[in-house]
Amino acid sequence: MGGGSLTGRRIRRVIGVRYLRWRTLRGRETAVRYLGLLAVALERHGWRWAMCCPEWMPAGTPLLRIY
Numbered sequence: 417m418g419g420g421s422l423t424g425r426r427i428r429r430v431i432g433v434r435y436l437r438w439r440t441l442r443g444r445e446t447a448v449r450y451l452g453l454l455a456v457a458l459e460r461h462g463w464r465w466a467m468c469c470p471e472w473m474p475a476g477t478p479l480l481r482i483y
Contacts, residue, residue, distance in 0.1 A: 444478060447477070447478045448467075451467060451478055451480040452467070454480060455467060455480055458482060463482055463483070465480055465481060465482050466480075466481045467479070467480050467481075468480075468481065
């Protein structure tokens with residue numbers, strides 16, 4: 417393997433991370449809605465949860481903590 421393949425891998429990784437970040441920012445409302453539906457379903461089965469969203473906490477992406 418040459419240095420070119422490693423550089424290409426790094427470029428693909430950076431592009432993938434940036435695309436995922438862009439997709440998350442663009443679809444934030446959808447993600448929050450689906451996490452809310454998941455939380456309700458889990459609560460019916462006795463699980464406890466806490467939702468962390470940028471509106472409430474300084475987090476980069478919506479997060480559902482399940483315990």
